[in-house]
Structures are given as C-alpha cells and as structure tokens.
Amino acid sequence: MQTNYQIAQAIAANNQDEQSAIAGYYDLLDIITDPKDQDIIKEIISDEKNHSHLLTNLVLKYDSNIIEAED
Numbered sequence: 484m485q486t487n488y489q490i491a492q493a494i495a496a497n498n499q500d501e502q503s504a505i506a507g508y509y510d511l512l513d514i515i516t517d518p519k520d521q522d523i524i525k526e527i528i529s530d531e532k533n534h535s536h537l538l539t540n541l542v543l544k545y546d547s548n549i550i551e552a553e554d
C-alpha cells in the first residue's frame with residue numbers, strides 16, 4: 484500500500500509529463516505556419532495546462548501532512 488505522499492509524487496511525475504507535452508506543443512507552434520493549425524495546437528496547449536492545474540490540485544490534496552502556506 485502506498486502512502487499518500489507516494490501517491491502525490493506519482494501524480495507529480497504525471498504532471499511533469501503534462502509540462503513536457505506543453506513544451507513539445509510550443510515547439511510545434513514554431514514550425515507550423517498555418518494559423519488554423521496553430522489555433523488547434525494552442526487549444527491543445529490550453530487543455531494540457533488545465534490537466535496540469537488539476538494534477539497540481541491532486542498533488543496538494545494527497546501531500547497534505549504539511550499544508551500549503553497562504554502567505
């Protein structure tokens with residue numbers, strides 16, 4: 484059985500994958516010139532950022548022995 488901290492770390496690793504995907508999509512924006520295709524990539528980046536945000540919230544939920552500072 485994994486501890487909540489271990490679960491948080493596993494989620495954080497997946498969150499890093501989301502960030503790597505975002506970086507890859509930004510690379511695509513540098514080489515794609517069709518504005519409509521760029522809009523598709525931008526939409527995907529926006530979706531991935533949402534995934535990263537959701538995963539960040541899960542990391543904070545599971546790694547909750549010491550809570551996040553509010554200052």
Ligand SMILES: [Fe+2]
Nearest residue numbers: 501530531534
């Ligand atoms: Fe994603």
